Each structure stands twice: as C-alpha cells, then as structure tokens.
Amino acid sequence: MGEWKKVRIGEFLTERQGRYKPDDNAIATYKRLDKIDFSGTAHISEKPSKTDMIVVQPGDLVISGINVAKGAIAVYQGTEPVTATIHYSSYIFDDSVIDLEYFKYFVKSPAFIETLKKQVKGGIKTEIKPKVFLPLEISLPDLPTQKQIVKKISVNLKRVNKLAKEIETQKRYAKQLRRNILQDAIEGKLTADWRKEHPVQKGNPDYDAEALFESIQKERKVDKKRKTLPPILDVEKPFELPTGWKWVRLGEVCESNLGKMLDGIKNQGISRKYLRNLNVRWFDFDLSDLLEMKIQDEELLRCSVQKGDLLVCEGGYPGRSAIWNENYNICFQKAIHRVRFYLMSDMPIIFNYYLFYLCETN
Known part of the structure; x- marks a missing residue:
C-alpha cells in the first residue's frame, strides 16, 4: 500500500x-x-x-x-x-x-x-x-495507490454487475417456473397419478366435483334479485378438464362482496380498524399502519373479514390476494373483494387457497 x-x-x-x-x-x-x-x-x-x-x-x-x-x-x-x-x-x-x-x-x-x-x-x-x-x-x-484502487474496484464491479444480471435472469426463470407449476396444478396435471389411485366415486363430494357442486347449491342462498349466472360456453373453457372435475362460475360456489365505502361525514357508528388495499400483500397482510373508520353494527356482517376469507384487491393493486388467517375479525374497505366459500366446514380454507393460487395464474 x-x-x-x-x-x-x-x-x-x-x-x-x-x-x-x-x-x-x-x-x-x-x-x-x-x-x-x-x-x-x-x-x-x-x-x-x-x-x-x-x-x-x-x-x-x-x-x-x-x-x-x-x-x-x-x-x-x-x-x-x-x-x-x-x-x-x-x-x-x-x-x-x-x-x-x-x-x-x-x-x-x-x-x-x-x-x-x-x-x-x-x-x-x-x-x-x-x-x-x-x-x-x-x-x-497517494495518486498511484488511488489509481490502483480504482482499477480493483472497476474489475470487481464488473463481476458484481454480471452476477446481478444473472440473479435477475434466474428470478425471471423462477417466476415462470412457478406460473408453470400453478398452471399444471389447475389443469389437473400435478394430481394425475393421485387420481389413478383414487378414481372418481360418483355421488361422493370428496371425489366427484358434480356431487360437491350439488352440496354447495344446497347451502347457497340465492338472491332472487340478482340475475341468474349464464351457462359456461365451450369457447370460454381454456383447457380440457380431467374426469370428475367441473367448470363453474365463481358466484356459484362462493359469495363475494366489497367492503365499506368511505363517505366522510356521513359515516356513523363505532370507529373500527379496517383493511385498505395497501394492507393486502401477496400471501399476507401488512398490519403496521391500519386506519380506522366508523362502522355501524348492522354493517359488520357485510364489511368484516373472518378467518379463512380470501381478500382480492380491486383498486390500486388489482388481483393482489391474501387469505386472512388471524383469529379475530377485521373490517375492510370497498376497494377489496371478500371471497367466502358457501360450505360451512373446513372446506372454505382449502377452497380459498386453491382460488388464491388460481389468481396467481391470471
């Protein structure tokens, strides 16, 4: 030196x-x-x-x-x-x-x-x-040492930049691999071997989507004021389903609604913490900066989230999703869709995880 x-x-x-x-x-x-x-x-x-x-x-x-x-x-x-x-x-x-x-x-x-x-x-x-x-x-x-230091830095920065580019390339590959795996999952390719060992049992909702769908319809409360969902046309189906699976409209198997609208001085009720789309991240939630707004008791059923609910952003970050896994309920604003499976058992959480991964493929 x-x-x-x-x-x-x-x-x-x-x-x-x-x-x-x-x-x-x-x-x-x-x-x-x-x-x-x-x-x-x-x-x-x-x-x-x-x-x-x-x-x-x-x-x-x-x-x-x-x-x-x-x-x-x-x-x-x-x-x-x-x-x-x-x-x-x-x-x-x-x-x-x-x-x-x-x-x-x-x-x-x-x-x-x-x-x-x-x-x-x-x-x-x-x-x-x-x-x-x-x-x-x-x-x-001294000046000669400065020049030597610059030369060493330049050589190492070239290596760092090359490595950074390779990392970004691998991240893109990993992201595409994840999408491919999820796509294979929703097309039934990942479970092909399992289905060979567990063939469709007609009438059993655990092994037959048609029977599961019928069970859901018994639990479903149809709002007569809403228009009947149209049948699914062949041109809408992006791939062929495995035996025992069934195409359905989302609204046929789960309910979905937006939360509380922020309407300023018109708000009445008790101040309660609520989720904004900023709080919804992929996989989880950022609960470090929750805000409050007034919500009346009669609004809670429509504007609160319970464990197992899937939340999907509509505004700000369209499609970003996460499942609420906390042991307490929380309110949510209008910019978020709350998706809840109709069947009241352990099935809702399983279904919502499936739907969550489905969101990632689109």
Whole structure:
C-alpha cells in the first residue's frame, strides 16, 4: 500500500465563485445543467429556472449538494459554460493530488457518510454546501495507490454487475417456473397419478366435483334479485378438464362482496380498524399502519373479514390476494373483494387457497 495522509477536501478542490440571478444577461445564452443522475451522467437542458444560478466551466467537477452521497457527481465534459442552480457546486480540481474516479467512489462510500457524521455539526443535513464540504478531513492515499484502487474496484464491479444480471435472469426463470407449476396444478396435471389411485366415486363430494357442486347449491342462498349466472360456453373453457372435475362460475360456489365505502361525514357508528388495499400483500397482510373508520353494527356482517376469507384487491393493486388467517375479525374497505366459500366446514380454507393460487395464474 502507498502512503496515506490526512487532507482536507479543500486542499485539492477549489470552489468556482460567482452567483447570478436567473434573468442576469451574463448567463442569458447559457444552457442549464438540469440534473446529474446517480450514475454520474450530467444532463443538459434549456429549461428556465427561478432559482439563483452558478456557472460551470468545461472540465469542472460538479456536485449535487442534495444527492452527492448517491453518486450525483460528474466532470462537465461540454465545450461551452453552462449554468446550474445553487443546489449544485462547481470545483476546479488538482489532478496531481486526486484521481477523480477515486473521489467519485469515495463520496458514495460508507467512509464518506461516517466522515459527515463525525465532522459536520448536527450530523448529515439535507444539502451539503461547499462551506461544509471543503473543510472535511479525509484519509487520502497517494495518486498511484488511488489509481490502483480504482482499477480493483472497476474489475470487481464488473463481476458484481454480471452476477446481478444473472440473479435477475434466474428470478425471471423462477417466476415462470412457478406460473408453470400453478398452471399444471389447475389443469389437473400435478394430481394425475393421485387420481389413478383414487378414481372418481360418483355421488361422493370428496371425489366427484358434480356431487360437491350439488352440496354447495344446497347451502347457497340465492338472491332472487340478482340475475341468474349464464351457462359456461365451450369457447370460454381454456383447457380440457380431467374426469370428475367441473367448470363453474365463481358466484356459484362462493359469495363475494366489497367492503365499506368511505363517505366522510356521513359515516356513523363505532370507529373500527379496517383493511385498505395497501394492507393486502401477496400471501399476507401488512398490519403496521391500519386506519380506522366508523362502522355501524348492522354493517359488520357485510364489511368484516373472518378467518379463512380470501381478500382480492380491486383498486390500486388489482388481483393482489391474501387469505386472512388471524383469529379475530377485521373490517375492510370497498376497494377489496371478500371471497367466502358457501360450505360451512373446513372446506372454505382449502377452497380459498386453491382460488388464491388460481389468481396467481391470471
């Protein structure tokens, strides 16, 4: 390792002075530095500004005071001066002391954050001004060591980026594999061997979907005001069912309704916690930020969830689903569908898990 020494950033960076009003004639013909993204790329535009401006000269090091620790630092490569708002600062740098690539990596490092915490009064502010930035004392290796460090970082970052791409590819493969498995499940392919050992027993609802459907219809309370569900046409059937299975409309085997509508001052009743679509995640619920609204006792039957109910988002995150497995009931808002199987036994939970996985395939 080469020699390291304590230096202040102001020993190798010199702030370019000058501050201008947006309508100053001195900068009237200059384009504007719109932003520096987190990859360190400067973006130029001709958009006007109402904020005081600075001038950036070709070859200057430009830093975003708001996002420098996220990588918003760049060398301006243009051939003409540009302006930038005073949320940026521009510097002339001494390349005999600092390798700019090394410095870019440094300001994105935990070491830089720790330096700010230790040396800036009151900790990290929302914006790092030159008067705070330049006096910071850092450990700096000699120039050859800086260049070697940059070379090592570049090699390892290439490996990391390659690995990250491979991870994303494998995630896509895993997601597609999951969908394929679920699709095979709802088409009966995963249980083909089991069905050979357990053939259809006509009239037995445990082995015959037609008999199960008849049992459900006995439990089902038909609302005469609602239109009769239409028969399922052959063109609607996406695949051929195994022997003993049956196509049905969802409304023929379970009830589904939306929860309580938020209607402001018209709400009456007792304040109760309720689920929003934000609380519904795939597989489970986020109960860390439940809100309350007033719900009357007579609304509870329609607007509350019990253990085993499937909840499906309608608004915000359409189709996102989870099964309520808590041992207490909770209310829910109109943006959520509550799905409840008609048969009152252990079957509802089994059915709702099946329906939940069915939602994932669509």
